[in-house]
Amino acid sequence: MLTVEHVPLRRRGGVVELAPLGAGQLASARAWAQAGLDVARAHEGLPRAALEEALDAAVAPADDATAADRRLALGCKRLLLDACDFATPDAEGAEALRATLFNAAAQARAQGRFVREQVIAAVAAERGLGVDDVERLLFADLAEAHPVAALDVRDADELLRRWQVGRIQAVLLRATRLQVTVDATPAQLRALLRAAKLRQLLFDVDMVEGGVRLRIEGPLALFSSVTRYGLKLALLVPAIRACRRWHIEAEVKLRKDRTIETFVAAGNDGDEPAPDVELHPIAAKLNDDVARARGPFTAAPASDVLRLPGAGALVPDLVLTHGSTGEQVFVEILGFWSRSAVWRRVELVERGLPFKVVFCVSERLRVSEEALPDAATGALVVFKGALSAARVVERALRLTAG
Amino acid sequence: MVAPPLALSWFAGTLELRGLEDDAGMPPGCAWDERDACHRAPACRYAELVLWARDRGLAFEDRARRYQELAHGARGLPPSRPFQAEALDAWRKARGRGVVVLPTGAGKTHVALRAIDDRRRSALVVAPTLDLVRQWHELLTASFGGTDGNGEVGVLGGGQHEIRPLTVTTYDSAWAHMEHLGARFGLVVFDEVHHLCAEAYAQAARLCLAPYRLGLTATPERADGREALLDELVGPVVYRKEIDELEGEWLAEYDVVRLEVVLSEADRAAYDAAHAEYRAFVQKSGVRLSSPQGWGELVKRAARSAEGRSALAAHRRQRALSFAAPQKLDELERLLERHRGARTLVFTDDNATAYAIARRFLVPVITHQTKVRERSALLKAFSDGALPVLATSRVLNEGIDVPEAQVAVIVSGTGSVREHVQRLGRVLRRREGKRAVLYELVTADTGEAFTSERRRDHVAYR
Numbered sequence: 001m002l003t004v005e006h007v008p009l010r011r012r013g014g015v016v017e018l019a020p021l022g023a024g025q026l027a028s029a030r031a032w033a034q035a036g037l038d039v040a041r042a043h044e045g046l047p048r049a050a051l052e053e054a055l056d057a058a059v060a061p062a063d064d065a066t067a068a069d070r071r072l073a074l075g076c077k078r079l080l081l082d083a084c085d086f087a088t089p090d091a092e093g094a095e096a097l098r099a100t101l102f103n104a105a106a107q108a109r110a111q112g113r114f115v116r117e118q119v120i121a122a123v124a125a126e127r128g129l130g131v132d133d134v135e136r137l138l139f140a141d142l143a144e145a146h147p148v149a150a151l152d153v154r155d156a157d158e159l160l161r162r163w164q165v166g167r168i169q170a171v172l173l174r175a176t177r178l179q180v181t182v183d184a185t186p187a188q189l190r191a192l193l194r195a196a197k198l199r200q201l202l203f204d205v206d207m208v209e210g211g212v213r214l215r216i217e218g219p220l221a222l223f224s225s226v227t228r229y230g231l232k233l234a235l236l237v238p239a240i241r242a243c244r245r246w247h248i249e250a251e252v253k254l255r256k257d258r259t260i261e262t263f264v265a266a267g268n269d270g271d272e273p274a275p276d277v278e279l280h281p282i283a284a285k286l287n288d289d290v291a292r293a294r295g296p297f298t299a300a301p302a303s304d305v306l307r308l309p310g311a312g313a314l315v316p317d318l319v320l321t322h323g324s325t326g327e328q329v330f331v332e333i334l335g336f337w338s339r340s341a342v343w344r345r346v347e348l349v350e351r352g353l354p355f356k357v358v359f360c361v362s363e364r365l366r367v368s369e370e371a372l373p374d375a376a377t378g379a380l381v382v383f384k385g386a387l388s389a390a391r392v393v394e395r396a397l398r399l400t401a402g
Numbered sequence: 403m404v405a406p407p408l409a410l411s412w413f414a415g416t417l418e419l420r421g422l423e424d425d426a427g428m429p430p431g432c433a434w435d436e437r438d439a440c441h442r443a444p445a446c447r448y449a450e451l452v453l454w455a456r457d458r459g460l461a462f463e464d465r466a467r468r469y470q471e472l473a474h475g476a477r478g479l480p481p482s483r484p485f486q487a488e489a490l491d492a493w494r495k496a497r498g499r500g501v502v503v504l505p506t507g508a509g510k511t512h513v514a515l516r517a518i519d520d521r522r523r524s525a526l527v528v529a530p531t532l533d534l535v536r537q538w539h540e541l542l543t544a545s546f547g548g549t550d551g552n553g554e555v556g557v558l559g560g561g562q563h564e565i566r567p568l569t570v571t572t573y574d575s576a577w578a579h580m581e582h583l584g585a586r587f588g589l590v591v592f593d594e595v596h597h598l599c600a601e602a603y604a605q606a607a608r609l610c611l612a613p614y615r616l617g618l619t620a621t622p623e624r625a626d627g628r629e630a631l632l633d634e635l636v637g638p639v640v641y642r643k644e645i646d647e648l649e650g651e652w653l654a655e656y657d658v659v660r661l662e663v664v665l666s667e668a669d670r671a672a673y674d675a676a677h678a679e680y681r682a683f684v685q686k687s688g689v690r691l692s693s694p695q696g697w698g699e700l701v702k703r704a705a706r707s708a709e710g711r712s713a714l715a716a717h718r719r720q721r722a723l724s725f726a727a728p729q730k731l732d733e734l735e736r737l738l739e740r741h742r743g744a745r746t747l748v749f750t751d752d753n754a755t756a757y758a759i760a761r762r763f764l765v766p767v768i769t770h771q772t773k774v775r776e777r778s779a780l781l782k783a784f785s786d787g788a789l790p791v792l793a794t795s796r797v798l799n800e801g802i803d804v805p806e807a808q809v810a811v812i813v814s815g816t817g818s819v820r821e822h823v824q825r826l827g828r829v830l831r832r833r834e835g836k837r838a839v840l841y842e843l844v845t846a847d848t849g850e851a852f853t854s855e856r857r858r859d860h861v862a863y864r
Contacts, residue, residue, distance in 0.1 A: 063708040070705070095776050098766065105764030106789050110743060119764055139757060142771055200414045200581070202437045219416040220605070222433050222442055228605055256698065258601075343411070343420070344438060 001082070001234075002166035004174060004254055006075035008068035016254065016263045018167055019068055029072055029163070032059040033156035036080040040151050048086055049144035055080060075170075079162055080153075087149040091141040097127070098138060165241065168248070169234035171263050175250040176217070176225035178233045183211035184243035186303035192239040193305060193315045199232040205307055211245070212305070225260055227253055241267060282333050282360070282387050283317035289389035296323055297393055302330055306355055314345075316357065320396050329396040330357045333387070334365065342367045342380075349378030356399045360387055408462035410451065415581035415609030417443045417451060417466050430454050445584050446635070448611035466611060469524035469588040470567060476519040476545040483509060483652060489641040490516045493616060499637030501595055501617035505645040506827020507653050510618040511538075511803070514591045515545050517616050523588025524567040528576045528606070530594045532560045532774050533781065533802050538570040538593070558583075560774045573597050576606040584610035592617045594800050596820070598635055599628035607635035620827060621820040645823075645830070653830045656838040660854065662846040663729035673848060676720035683713030724848035725814035726755045731762060733843055737811055738763065738791060741839075745784060745806045748793040749825050751814035756795045759813070765791040768798060799824045805831040810840045817856035 008019035021029065035058040043051040055077050061069045101123050108114040117131075124134045139145060153159050172178065182189065189212060196203050196216050203216040216236070218229035233250070240246050247266040254261060283301075290299035297320040306314040316330035334342055342361050349357075349372055356377050361367050363384040372380045379395040381387070408421045419429060419441040428434075431447030443451060448466065455462050482490065489502045490513055498521060504510045518525045527538045535557060542555045546568055556566030559575035565583055590610055592598050595617030598607055607615075617636040622629045632639075649655060665673055684691060687710075689700045704710030738746065750756045753769045760767035766780045766789050783789040785804055792798075799821055807829045815821055829838035844854045 067705060091773070095773075098776075099779070101764055102766045102789055103783075106791070109738070110790075112742070114764075116762070116764060135761075138761065142757075204437055219414050219435075219442065220444060220608070222416075222435055222437075223444055226605060228602070343409070344440075347420070347439075 001173070002075050002078055002163070002170040004170050006071055006078050007167040007170045008071045009171070009254070011261075014262065016171070016252065016261050018171075018265055021072075025069065025072060028061075028069065029076060029160060030156055032073055032076045033080075033159040035059060036076055037151070037153070037156060037159065040080055040084055040148065043148045044150070045147050047145045047147055048084075051084070051148055052081070052144075075163060075167065076159070079159055079166060083151055083153040083159070083162075084148050085150040085152060086143075086146040089140050089146060094137055094139065094141040097123075097134065100127070101134070101138065165237055168241075168265055169237050171252055171254070171265075172234040172237065172248075172250060173230040174227050174252045174254050175230050175233050175263070176227055176253065176260065177221055177251040178216045178236070179213065179249045180216065180236075180240055181208060181211055181213045181247045181249075182240065182243040183245040186305070188239075188243045189305055190303065190315055191242065192236065195236050195239045197315065199229075199235065201229060201232055205305065207307070225251060225253070244268070280317060280333055283331070286331065286333075286360075286387055286389055286392060287318055290318075290320065290393065293389055293393070295393050297321060297329070297396060298323060299331075304330075306330065306357075314357065320358075320393070322400055325400065327400045328356070329399055330355060331392060331396075332357060332359050334359055334361045342371075345378065346371050346380075349375045353377040356396075358392055358395045358399070360392060408455070408460055409465055410455075410462055411465040412445070412468070412585045412611070413442075415445050415584050415605075417445055417448060417611065419443070419451070426458070426460070444608045445611040446608045449613035452613075466585055467588075468585040469612070472518075472522045472524070472546065472567060474546075475522055476515055479512070479515055479519070479545055482512065482516060485641075485643055485648070485652070486513050486516070489513045490520065492640040493517060494520065496637055496640045498589070498614035498616075500615075500640035501619065501622060501632055501636055501638065503619055503622055503639055503642040505643065505648055505653060505830070506620045506824060507830035507832065508620075508643065508648050509652075510593075510620075511541060514593070514616055514618060515541065517591065517614075518542075518546065518568075518589060521589050521614050523612075523614065524586060525569075525589040525591060526576075526583075526587040526610075526612070527568075527570045527591045527593060528573055528598075529570065530573055530597050530800055531797055532572060533768070533777055533797065534593060534800065535559055535570045535572055536774065536778055536781075537803055542568050542570065573600075573603045573606065576610075577602050580606045580609040584612075587612045589614040589616070591615075592636060595619045595632060595636060596622050596624055596629060599624055599626075599631045604631055604635055621823055623820070625818070652832060654832045654836045654838045656826070656830060656840065658826070658840045658842070660842045660844060661733055662844050662851075663727055663733050664846050665723065665727055665729065665848070669723050669727065673720050673723045676716040676723070677849070679716040680713050680720060683710060720849065724845040724850040725751055726758070727845045730813055730843045730845065731759065734759065734811060734813060735763070737809075737841055741809045743787075743790060744808045745787070745804065746791045746809040746811065747798065747804075747807055747825075747828055748791065748811045748813060749799070749815060750793070750795050751816060753795045755814060756793045759793045763791070763793075765789070765793055767793040769795050770797055772797075796821070798828065802828065803831065804828065805833055807831070808836060808838055810838075812840065812842045814843075814850075815853075815857065817853040819857055819860045822857040823860050 010017055010019040036055055039054045039058045040051065043054060059073050059077050061073045104123055105114060105119045108119055120131055120134050124131045201216050202219055203214050206213045216233065220226050220228060245268055248264060250263045251260050252263045287299045290297060299318050299320050302316040302319040306316060314332060316332045318331040320329045320331060342365055345359055358379050358381055360381045360383055363382055367382060369380045369382050372378055379399055381391050381395055411418045419432060422441060429441060430450045431443040432441040435442040486509055493500050493502060502510060502513055529535050529538055539555050539557055547555045553566055556564040556569035558565060558569055558571035558579060565586065590612040596619050597603055615636045617632060645653065684700065687700060687703050689703065690696050691700065704714045748759055756767050756769055768777055768780060780789065780792065784792045785806055810825055810829045812825060826840050829840060842854060844850050
C-alpha cells in the first residue's frame with residue numbers, strides 16, 4: 001500500500017489536495033511504470049534485493065527533479081514491489097544448514113582450532129554441497145533473498161489505475177474522520193455502507209442535495225482525533241470511487257507535529273469498477289429458499305438504505321414483498337455483528353420504526369427472541385447455523401398482520 | 403430477556419452506557435454519542451464508571467466485563483527479595499495501578515507474577531518483542547498454567563492467535579487487537595512500559611478495560627518526554643531502584659571497557675572526504691543540529707537539491723565507515739578468542755553488520771527476520787552453552803533473560819542512553835562468582851566517539 005511519503009500533495013486555501021499531474025509528469029509516470037514492469041519481468045527468479053536495486057536504477061528521477069517527481073517515482077516503485085509475488089524458499093533447509101554450520105564452528109572454536117574456510121568446507125562435504133552453495137544458502141530465507149515468482153499486474157495502465165486509488169488511500173491512512181458525499185445507486189451506497197459496517201466503523205447518514213452524506217469514523221473519535229481507523233477508512237476508497245459522483249473531506253494528520261488538516265478529493269462515475277455487492281451467503285440462501293417455497297412473500301435483495309434520524313441507518317439485506325397486499329418487510333442478517341448492535345435495534349423497534357424489519361440474529365450473540373415478543377414493527381429470529389426461511393416468513397406475516 | 407434499566411456494554415474498545423436517566427448527570431469519562439444514541443467512554447474508564455454507578459446506588463447490568471477469576475494462584479514461585487516485596491506492596495497500595503522501575507536483572511518479572519497471583523484475574527502481558535513473548539509464555543506456564551484450572555497460556559502474535567485467561571502478546575498485536583479482546587482481562591502487565599507512550603501503543607491501553615495495571619521498566623524516561631502519559635495509561639511510578647543501589651548483592655558486578663580502533667589510511671581518507679562534504683552542507687544550510695527538530699529539518703532541506711541529497715549520502719557513508727569499520731571486526735575476533743567459552747552477546751546498530759559478523763565468525767544471529775522457532779532454539783543453545791556467541795542488532799536489547807550471559811560487545815549502537823543501559827543489563831543477572839564485562843568498540847576520531855559519550859550519560863557508567 002502506498003503511504004503519504006509516496007504521494008505528491010499540495011496545500012491550497014487551507015486544505016490539502018492531491019497535486020494534479022502535468023502532462024510531463026504523467027508521461028514520466030507512464031515511462032517509469034513501463035520501465036519498472038520490464039525490470040520486474042526480467043527479474044523473475046532473481047532475489048528481491050537485486051530487483052530493488054534494479055528498480056532504483058530504472059525508476060530514477062533526474063538530479064534536478066522536483067519533490068513531487070521524486071514522490072511519484074517512489075510510489076511507482078512501491079506499487080511494483082507490491083505487485084510482485086515472491087517465492088518462499090526452503091526456510092527449513094536454510095535453518096538446518098545454519099544449525100549445522102554454527103554448531104561445527106562453535107565446537108572448533110571451543111577446541112581452539114577455528115578456521116572459517118575449514119569449517120565451511122567440512123560442512124559442505126558432509127551435506128554434499130559446494131563451498132559456494134553453503135555461502136549462498138546460508139541466509140537464503142531472508143526477505144531480500146526471496147526470488148521474484150510472478151508479477152500480478154497486466155500493464156502500465158493498470159499500475160497507474162492502482163496509483164489513482166493508492167494515493168487517496170495513502171492520505172486516508174492518516175485520517176481521523178471521513179465525510180463522504182456520494183451520488184450513488186442504491187447498490188453502490190449499500191456496498192459502501194456494508195464496507196463500513198464490516199469494519200465496525202460508525203456512521204451518520206444525511207440526505208443532501210445531490211446525494212447522500214456519510215460521516216464515518218471509529219468509536220474512539222468521540223474523544224480524540226486518532227488515526228487508528230485510518231486503514232479501515234482507506235479500505236473504503238474502492239467502494240467510494242465506484243459511486244456515480246463522490247466527494248471526500250477528511251480530517252488528516254500528515255505533518256510531523258500532527259496538526260489536523262482537511263483533505264479533499266472528488267471524482268466521477270467510472271473511476272472504479274463497481275465493487276462486488278453479492279449478498280451475504282446466509283442472505284443469498286434465504287432469498288433462494290423463500291422463492292422456492294412459493295409462499296405469501298417474494299424475496300429480493302434490498303436496495304434501500306433505511307434512515308433512522310439520530311440513530312444512523314439500517315442496511316437491510318433482503319426485502320420481502322407480500323403477494324396480495326404489496327406490503328414490504330425488510331430482513332437484516334446479524335450473523336457477525338455485536339450483541340450490542342442487536343440491543344440497539346431492539347431499542348429502535350421499541351421506540352417504533354417507520355418500516356417493518358425482521359432481524360435474523362446468530363445464536364452466538366446470546367439474544368432471545370422474547371426480547372421483541374409483540375412489537376409492531378420489528379421481530380427477532382435467532383438462528384444456529386442455517387436460517388429457516390419458514391420462520392422468517394412466519395415472523396414477517398405476523399408483522400404484516402398487525 | 404428483559405433489558406435492565408441501565409446497561410454497560412462493550413463496543414470496539416469503548417463502553418456504551420444505555421438507559422441512564424436524564425437527571426443522573428454525566429458519568430466520568432463519558433460523552434453523549436449522537437451516532438448511536440448512548441453514553442460512550444473509552445474502555446480504560448471502566449473502573450471509574452462502575453464505582454460511579456455503585457456510589458449512586460444505580461443498578462446496572464455489566465455486559466462489558468468479560469474477564470474471570472483464575473482457578474488457582476501461582477505455584478512454586480521463589481520467595482521475593484526484599485525490594486521485590488516492597489515494590490508489590492507499593493503497587494497494591496496504589497489500588498493495583500502503577501509502574502515499577504527496577505534495573506535489568508533485578509527480577510521485575512517476579513514482581514509481575516506476584517501481582518497476577520495477588521489479583522487472580524485473567525491477565526494479559528504485553529511485551530515489545532516475540533523473544534520476550536516466548537519468555538513470558540514459559541514463565542506463566544510454569545507458574546500458573548497446566549491442564550488443570552487455568553489451562554494453557556495463550557499467545558497473540560508471531561502467527562499465533564490463542565486467547566486464554568492468561569495471554570501474552572506484543573505491543574503491535576495489542577494495538578491491532580485490543581478493540582476485540584480488551585474486555586477479557588482484569589489485569590494487564592506492560593513489560594518495558596516506556597514503549598506504551600508511543601501514540602499508537604497508548605491507544606492499546608485506552609481500549610482495554612482492565613481495572614488493574616502494572617508497568618515494568620528499567621528506564622521510564624524518554625527523549626520525547628512522553629513518559630508523563632504513563633500516569634493516565636497505567637498509573638504513577640510506585641517504586642524505583644537504580645543499578646548502583648542493587649549492584650553486588652542483587653546484580654552481578656561488572657566492568658565497562660571502551661576500546662578504540664583506528665581506521666585504515668584508505669578508510670580514513672574516505673571518511674574525511676565524506677565528513678567534509680556533509681559538514682559543508684550542514685553549515686551552508688544554517689540548520690542547528692543540536693535543536694530537537696534539527697535533524698528532521700536538515701533532511702527536509704537536503705531533499706530539495708542534488709547537493710543536499712549527495713550530502714546525506716556522504717553522511718551515510720561516513721557513518722557506515724565508523725560504525726562498521728573492518729578494524730572493529732578484527733578487535734571482535736580478539737575478544738572472542740580472549741573470552742572463548744564465555745556466553746557472549748554481540749550487539750550492532752544495523753542488521754547488515756550483524757549478518758556480516760555471523761558470516762565472518764560463523765556465529766548465530768538473531769534479528770527481526772529470525773523466525774520464532776529458530777530464535778527459541780538459538781537462545782536455548784546459547785543458554786546451555788552449545789552456541790556461546792550470539793550476534794544481534796537491536797531485538798535482544800530488551801528483557802531477554804539469559805543469566806549465563808557474561809560478556810557483551812557493543813560493535814555499534816545509537817546515542818540512546820536507554821539502549822546502552824539495556825544492553826549492559828543483558829549481562830547483569832547475578833550468578834555465583836560471575837563478573838560481567840561490557841566492551842564498547844568505538845572508531846577513533848570519528849563522530850562515533852561523540853555518540854559513545856552521549857549514550858554513557860548514566861549512573862551505570864560513572
